[in-house]
Amino acid sequence: MLLRRVIPCLDVRDGRVVKGTRFLDLVDEGDPAELAARYAREGADEICFLDITAAVEGRATLLGAVERTARQAFVPLTVGGGVRSVSDMRAVLRAGADRVAVNSAAVADPSLVDRCARRFGRQCVVVSIDARRTRGPGAAGDPGRHAADTSAGRGADGDGPAWQVVVQGGRVATGRDAVAWAVEAAERGAGEILLTSIDRDGTRAGYDLALLGAVSRAVSVPVVASGGAGSPADLVAAVLEGGADAVLAASIFHRELHGIAAVKRAMAAAGIPVRLVPEDDWPRRATAR
Amino acid sequence: MSVSVALVDYGAGNLLSIGQALTLLGAEVHPAIRASDVGRPDLVVVPGVGAQGPAMRRLRRAGLAGALERAVAGGTWYLGICLGMQLLFERSEEDDSDGLGWIPGETRRIPSAPRLPHVGWNEVETLVPHPLLDGLPRRVPFYFVHSYAPAPVDRGVVVATTEHGGRFVSAVAAGRLLGVQFHPEKSGPEGLHVLANVLDIVAGEAPGGRPIPIDGPVAAGRGAPDGPRDGVQPAGRRGAAD
Numbered sequence: 001m002l003l004r005r006v007i008p009c010l011d012v013r014d015g016r017v018v019k020g021t022r023f024l025d026l027v028d029e030g031d032p033a034e035l036a037a038r039y040a041r042e043g044a045d046e047i048c049f050l051d052i053t054a055a056v057e058g059r060a061t062l063l064g065a066v067e068r069t070a071r072q073a074f075v076p077l078t079v080g081g082g083v084r085s086v087s088d089m090r091a092v093l094r095a096g097a098d099r100v101a102v103n104s105a106a107v108a109d110p111s112l113v114d115r116c117a118r119r120f121g122r123q124c125v126v127v128s129i130d131a132r133r134t135r136g137p138g139a140a141g142d143p144g145r146h147a148a149d150t151s152a153g154r155g156a157d158g159d160g161p162a163w164q165v166v167v168q169g170g171r172v173a174t175g176r177d178a179v180a181w182a183v184e185a186a187e188r189g190a191g192e193i194l195l196t197s198i199d200r201d202g203t204r205a206g207y208d209l210a211l212l213g214a215v216s217r218a219v220s221v222p223v224v225a226s227g228g229a230g231s232p233a234d235l236v237a238a239v240l241e242g243g244a245d246a247v248l249a250a251s252i253f254h255r256e257l258h259g260i261a262a263v264k265r266a267m268a269a270a271g272i273p274v275r276l277v278p279e280d281d282w283p284r285r286a287t288a289r
Numbered sequence: 290m291s292v293s294v295a296l297v298d299y300g301a302g303n304l305l306s307i308g309q310a311l312t313l314l315g316a317e318v319h320p321a322i323r324a325s326d327v328g329r330p331d332l333v334v335v336p337g338v339g340a341q342g343p344a345m346r347r348l349r350r351a352g353l354a355g356a357l358e359r360a361v362a363g364g365t366w367y368l369g370i371c372l373g374m375q376l377l378f379e380r381s382e383e384d385d386s387d388g389l390g391w392i393p394g395e396t397r398r399i400p401s402a403p404r405l406p407h408v409g410w411n412e413v414e415t416l417v418p419h420p421l422l423d424g425l426p427r428r429v430p431f432y433f434v435h436s437y438a439p440a441p442v443d444r445g446v447v448v449a450t451t452e453h454g455g456r457f458v459s460a461v462a463a464g465r466l467l468g469v470q471f472h473p474e475k476s477g478p479e480g481l482h483v484l485a486n487v488l489d490i491v492a493g494e495a496p497g498g499r500p501i502p503i504d505g506p507v508a509a510g511r512g513a514p515d516g517p518r519d520g521v522q523p524a525g526r527r528g529a530a531d
Contacts, residue, residue, distance in 0.1 A: 001411065001412070001452060001453075002403075002404075002407065002409050002410075002411045002453055003409055003410045003411060003430060004409070005408075005409045005410065040477065045409065045410055045432075046409075046432075067305065070303070070305050070306060070309075071305065071309055074306065074310060074474060074475060074476070074477055074478075074480060074481060075432070075475055075476075075477055076432055076434070076472070076475045077303075077306075090300075093303050094303070094304070094305070095305070096303055096305035096306060097303060098303050098306075098434065098472070098475060099434065117340075118340065118343075119340070119343060120340065121340040121372075121383075121436075122406060122436070123406035123408065123434045123435055123436055124434075191406045191408065191434075191436075192406070192408060220404055220405070221404060221405070221406065222404055222406070222408050222409075245404065245408075245409070246408075246409065275410045275430045
């Protein structure tokens, strides 16, 4: 049975891991390669490396930092930020990424998703979507933890999308329906949707479960929950209530509020299949001699 | 004995991790971009990111398909990872493409899968004991990222299977042709254990001789208080320390 993944996320600016709230007020959290190695040791199922200012600054991904990170961690590495073309994607893969996330450039030209999938296979292409509530409880300014979770995908107060796609690191709203974009991206060749709620990002107020549920019901590719993880219970809810195939978190791991092993134990206790830190029930090769 | 490895680079994917892993385990790794780079190594490793159609076209255009065939005919071992395993078979539903065709059978989309691609850690269950998975539990999770898997004509080549909706073949061995659908270079200490097994098999040595040069969750759980913080240690140190 496929195990649910726990993915620490490294938001990288100028070669350093940073973390903000709703994509703003960034605080330095450390070196990406060191953090990746630590998380791999602690049982991370994957590392997500996002160069968060590449798109805004109109430059390519920080390949040197990607490569240093890849050399430290023998777990999968998904890299995003500043990927605008098939050749950008190729460069990121050669720097040690296993999968590549596209975001702003794919919104601007959705055929980028088709082209990357044709060249590298769809399993290699992650479409990262930054979504913001456009109205109703839980819209920007109201990160109330449970308020948003009860609302349906479309509110009664209008026909516009309940969540819109925001690009350029949360700076530019597109008006585009986030759920519809996820569906289109999957049809074009996305092998996974990395779904971030900007309203919840860095708030530790819990994932936007309504957004997550709407997207995970609408697509057949895996969906990664991102934005708002504050406690192990939030990660459990993302899987059981939001239908997430994987859960991504940043600040709770960077600030050691909760460890990866503790989060996984909580998920296992809730009946979610995860890769637990193995017990000493078999002789490890390194130690058997 | 140090094992010489030609790491086949056909223009796609992450070669860094597999190259790094094999080097840490003591292999002498050289990239093979052109046919003349392949030579007669002890082992060719064909890693695995990409779609089968473009991959076969690039292997042929660079003359690598022929060079691999000559090396294997001359006694070189082959390790295929993910797509590199699927290429061993005759053809693939993906892109309706042909493969190298050295093992009878074809690669098909995983049947009855709840979600595709199949991305993440899943248990590999040994069917028939083989040195490839020696020293590991009968069921152990490895990292997968794929939508297709091979269906060998001869079930005797199947070493392990994995469940995702239905069961698919996750490791094969046919003489000197070895293939794994998962990514050992991305599967932590257990993954490096498999790669160490491969190097032992190729070197004709008993398995277990190559210590795993990284800290994993287990080592961390045991305390390993003196372990360096960077997670990667020179080969051999863990074996001595423990």
